[in-house]
Amino acid sequence: MRQVSLRALRAHWPSAAGVFLTMVLASALIFASGVLIESGLRESDPFSPTATMLPAVMGSFGGVAIMLALFVVSSAFAASLRDRRREFALLRAVGATGGQVRSLISTEVMGISLAALVVGSVAGSFGAGALVPLLRASGIVEEGFAPVVSVLPMLGTAVLLLPAAWLAGRLAAREMARLSPTSAVSTTAADARTLSPGRVTAAWVCLAGGLTATTTPIFVPGAMGGATGASSALLFITAVALAGPALVLRGATWLAERRMMRARAASVLATANARGYSRRLTAAVVPLALLVSLGSVQTGVNRTVAEAGAQQLGDAISGDLVWQGAPEQAADARETLAGLTGVAAVTATETAMVQVKVEATDEDAPFMDRLSWEAGSVLMLDDPSGLIDPDVTEGDLAALEGADAVAVASDDLTLTGKGVGDRIDLRHPDGSESTPTIVAVFDRGLGLGGLIMGPDGLDAAGATESPTVIVETASGEQNAVLQAAEAAGLALTPVDDYVEAATAMSSSDSRLSNVLLMVLLAFIGIAAGNALVIATRSRAGEFALLGRLGATRRQMRAMLGIEAALVAVAAVALGTLTALPGLVGASLAMVRGFSLGVDPMFWAGLAAAAVVIAFAGAAGARLRVRAD
Amino acid sequence: MSIPANVQAPPTTAVALTDVRKTYATGPQPVHALRGVSLAVSKGSFTAVMGPSGSGKSTLLNVAAGLDQPSSGRIVIGDTDISHLNPEKLTTFRRRRVGFIFQSYNLLPHLSVSENLRLPWWLDNQTPDPAREQELLRAVGLQDMAHRLPTELSGGQAQRVAIARALATQPDVIFADEPTGALDSHTGASILATLRDAVATYRQTLVMVTHDPQVAAAADEVVFLADGAVVDRAAGASAAQISQRVLELGR
Ligand SMILES: Nc1ncnc2c1ncn2[C@@H]1O[C@H](COP(=O)(O)OP(=O)(O)OP(=O)(O)O)[C@@H](O)[C@H]1O
Ligand SMILES: [Mg+2]
Numbered sequence: 001m002r003q004v005s006l007r008a009l010r011a012h013w014p015s016a017a018g019v020f021l022t023m024v025l026a027s028a029l030i031f032a033s034g035v036l037i038e039s040g041l042r043e044s045d046p047f048s049p050t051a052t053m054l055p056a057v058m059g060s061f062g063g064v065a066i067m068l069a070l071f072v073v074s075s076a077f078a079a080s081l082r083d084r085r086r087e088f089a090l091l092r093a094v095g096a097t098g099g100q101v102r103s104l105i106s107t108e109v110m111g112i113s114l115a116a117l118v119v120g121s122v123a124g125s126f127g128a129g130a131l132v133p134l135l136r137a138s139g140i141v142e143e144g145f146a147p148v149v150s151v152l153p154m155l156g157t158a159v160l161l162l163p164a165a166w167l168a169g170r171l172a173a174r175e176m177a178r179l180s181p182t183s184a185v186s187t188t189a190a191d192a193r194t195l196s197p198g199r200v201t202a203a204w205v206c207l208a209g210g211l212t213a214t215t216t217p218i219f220v221p222g223a224m225g226g227a228t229g230a231s232s233a234l235l236f237i238t239a240v241a242l243a244g245p246a247l248v249l250r251g252a253t254w255l256a257e258r259r260m261m262r263a264r265a266a267s268v269l270a271t272a273n274a275r276g277y278s279r280r281l282t283a284a285v286v287p288l289a290l291l292v293s294l295g296s297v298q299t300g301v302n303r304t305v306a307e308a309g310a311q312q313l314g315d316a317i318s319g320d321l322v323w324q325g326a327p328e329q330a331a332d333a334r335e336t337l338a339g340l341t342g343v344a345a346v347t348a349t350e351t352a353m354v355q356v357k358v359e360a361t362d363e364d365a366p367f368m369d370r371l372s373w374e375a376g377s378v379l380m381l382d383d384p385s386g387l388i389d390p391d392v393t394e395g396d397l398a399a400l401e402g403a404d405a406v407a408v409a410s411d412d413l414t415l416t417g418k419g420v421g422d423r424i425d426l427r428h429p430d431g432s433e434s435t436p437t438i439v440a441v442f443d444r445g446l447g448l449g450g451l452i453m454g455p456d457g458l459d460a461a462g463a464t465e466s467p468t469v470i471v472e473t474a475s476g477e478q479n480a481v482l483q484a485a486e487a488a489g490l491a492l493t494p495v496d497d498y499v500e501a502a503t504a505m506s507s508s509d510s511r512l513s514n515v516l517l518m519v520l521l522a523f524i525g526i527a528a529g530n531a532l533v534i535a536t537r538s539r540a541g542e543f544a545l546l547g548r549l550g551a552t553r554r555q556m557r558a559m560l561g562i563e564a565a566l567v568a569v570a571a572v573a574l575g576t577l578t579a580l581p582g583l584v585g586a587s588l589a590m591v592r593g594f595s596l597g598v599d600p601m602f603w604a605g606l607a608a609a610a611v612v613i614a615f616a617g618a619a620g621a622r623l624r625v626r627a628d
Numbered sequence: 629m630s631i632p633a634n635v636q637a638p639p640t641t642a643v644a645l646t647d648v649r650k651t652y653a654t655g656p657q658p659v660h661a662l663r664g665v666s667l668a669v670s671k672g673s674f675t676a677v678m679g680p681s682g683s684g685k686s687t688l689l690n691v692a693a694g695l696d697q698p699s700s701g702r703i704v705i706g707d708t709d710i711s712h713l714n715p716e717k718l719t720t721f722r723r724r725r726v727g728f729i730f731q732s733y734n735l736l737p738h739l740s741v742s743e744n745l746r747l748p749w750w751l752d753n754q755t756p757d758p759a760r761e762q763e764l765l766r767a768v769g770l771q772d773m774a775h776r777l778p779t780e781l782s783g784g785q786a787q788r789v790a791i792a793r794a795l796a797t798q799p800d801v802i803f804a805d806e807p808t809g810a811l812d813s814h815t816g817a818s819i820l821a822t823l824r825d826a827v828a829t830y831r832q833t834l835v836m837v838t839h840d841p842q843v844a845a846a847a848d849e850v851v852f853l854a855d856g857a858v859v860d861r862a863a864g865a866s867a868a869q870i871s872q873r874v875l876e877l878g879r
Contacts, residue, residue: 090735
């Protein structure tokens with residue numbers, strides 16, 4: 001049987017190579033994320049950016065990359081095996097048992113996967129290295145950082161991807177083994193018209209899962225990150241992929257009845273192809289829809305989060321002018337400003353870096369210990385009843401005093417389940433630890449950060465940074481105060497400018513996240529284009545037959561063009577539709593007013609990319625009219 | 629000529645079908661492709677199956693060979709009731725005891741002639757016997773083409789490879805569904821002669837669908853199907869008589 005496998009690989013090398021490439025890219029992405037996460041976790045100084053930010057940034061990237069990789073890899077295997085259905089049916093007719101067909105497929109799938117895993121890991125370690133300059137520029141790692149490559153990321157990649165590939169092979173094999181041997185002889189094997197009950201159930205489950213993911217942030221306010229949006233979009237897309245053939249069948253049947261489509265041979269053929277090969281068309285549409293969907297959701301939700309942060313910060317501050325400067329000037333500045341005529345009130349704040357213990361582990365391994373601490377910052381108010389209102393929902397800010405009292409944001413997921421009266425574990429840059437008691441819970445976490453402490457909260461525990469003084473002026477006195485402050489050598493900015501600047505700061509690593517997003521989108525784009533080229537190539541026999549029947553090349557090009565247009569329109573429509581619930585959910589949960597957060601130009605770019613890939617895939621068709 | 633209601637299988641029966649029905653329920657209306665076919669084929673005989681297009685000939689062969697499940701009825705090959713075998717056992721049984729030749733697309737396009745020929749052995753985890761392979765290739769006149777790919781063969785040569793493969797494991801019964809339907813009559817006749825010789829040499833049973841009265845005339849028995857039922861059986865009829873009968877059925 002090995003001979004059969006090897007010959008089959010030789011004969012189907014273009015599609016095998018396509019699947020291999022997809023798998024290489026997927027393993028490279030996951031491996032590179034793994035390497036960088038591990039490097040961050042191995043960093044000896046727990047408060048350096050490498051230790052705090054790198055695992056977080058690469059973790060959220062890796063999470064989305066894993067979801068994508070699983071999806072793309074399994075659909076690539078499924079598509080390439082589906083094209084060889086007839087061959088497997090003939091093997092069955094010659095006397096191969098279902099088990100033999102299954103093991104033939106498994107051997108091939110695992111062979112390709114293992115080879116791709118090795119190549120992908122090498123590519124991934126180069127990829128991780130290539131990202132270092134950008135990481136350094138974004139301040140996520142220090143000068144001199146070099147990724148540590150170990151076997152762990154490779155094991156992780158294998159553990160994630162191999163089962164997915166194996167499962168895809170299994171599912172395809174199950175379909176093949178169920179084929180009646182006689183289907184080999186029916187010369188044209190159109191796709192089965194009905195979906196199996198299991199597949200229909202799975203589609204409904206994914207739809208329900210997507211809705212749950214979408215509505216979660218509405219019930220658990222603030223619990224919305226890029227990952228939640230991405231997972232809801234991905235669940236909807238999976239539902240579409242599962243139900244796709246049935247949807248395509250409906251759509252194509254409707255189209256075929258339009259008079260416009262019946263006018264020319266090319267459009268009649270194109271709609272008939274869509275109807276007859278509903279699975280093939282679904283396989284072409286889904287990755288492109290994923291491109292549009294994920295791109296929209298990721299950028300849209302990030303913007304919504306930033307906007308919500310700005311809104312919350314603006315709402316929280318009741319002053320109208322802000323001073324910012326060096327830590328050593330802070331005390332003087334506060335005093336001077338408080339003494340100016342026309343100033344009604346002042347509040348000074350500082351922040352300090354901390355690490356919050358996420359879960360209790362009695363593991364001694366430094367590796368595990370690192371995973372159970374989450375980096376965060378504490379906002380310290382000199383006057384908890386002053387000009388900053390965190391919107392307390394439980395407890396009382398008045399109790400914030402000293403190092404033993406803390407207020408936590410209600411949406412701080414790392415502290416889920418803790419409430420007023422509970423203690424949290426903190427670790428400080430000077431190495432000390434403390435366990436303050438929660439005295440209040442507040443709502444404006446996106447604007448102010450997850451933790452608030454009172455005056456002298458952390459004075460003992462190392463450096464504080466970004467001192468800020470908020471000034472409230474008596475009505476009509478704003479200009480006078482501005483001038484007086486200037487005369488005293490203190491530059492004040494209006495609160496709106498401060499909020500804007502603070503939000504811009506928080507998205508200063510947006511270049512990095514844009515690059516990472518582009519990497520993911522490029523991955524989907526390549527996988528989608530690959531799938532289309534394979535699908536078109538596998539139709540050489542069909543084109544040859546049409547040619548013998550007298551179809552001109554022009555007619556066939558027109559037919560392919562209409563098919564590509566159908567694919568592109570369906571992909572953009574489905575991609576947009578599946579992104580909407582996540583975007584609407586994020587908007588409802590987090591911001592006042594309504595905004596989808598999607599940049600129209602970026603969306604148009606994604607749609608254009610989907611259209612270009614759809615047509616490029618069709619352009620690869622070989623229309624040589626030759627006898628078989 | 630009468631239609632036996634229920635065939636008692638004599639000891640020399642190679643294939644026995646009892647009240648076999650097959651209904652395709654895929655479309656909006658169920659198609660009754662076989663409506664209670666009973667048939668016994670004796671060992672070492674050559675049976676020709678004839679009938680108008682759509683009368684159920686291919687369905688009958690597929691079901692009898694275990695390639696497809698009947699909706700109801702019993703099928704016995706040799707002394708094995710294949711209607712009660714589980715799918716794995718059925719496939720193994722089929723591989724060892726039954727040969728099948730389709731009208732076309734019999735060969736895996738990426739395997740060479742000799743590799744296609746070795747498939748039954750490979751699938752059975754046996755080492756192919758080179759001497760037997762040579763003998764088979766000689767029998768079908770393809771000893772020089774062992775290394776060609778199916779795309780480099782003519783239609784007739786490809787069918788001869790399929791015949792050689794069907795003979796490879798020395799099955800008890802060979803089913804052939806219009807094996808020369810796609811070929812010109814001269815090539816077809818020579819290939820059928822090859823098939824008949826081989827079957828006679830190895831004392832195998834042959835059941836073949838054909839449209840050619842000339843071929844059917846050489847059969848021990850001709851079974852006429854119409855609308856999913858056996859309407860007639862003839863032994864020792866001449867080509868002219870058979871043509872006449874087919875013409876009547878077609879009307
Ligand atoms: N997979 C199928 N699904 C539905 N109906 C089928 C299927 N296969 C065959 N049929 C129907 O069953 C009937 C018998 O078909 P079959 O292929 O056995 O005819 P045949 O005698 O071999 O015809 P021909 O001489 O044209 O090959 C026909 O009416 C056909 O339409
Ligand atoms: Mg037929």
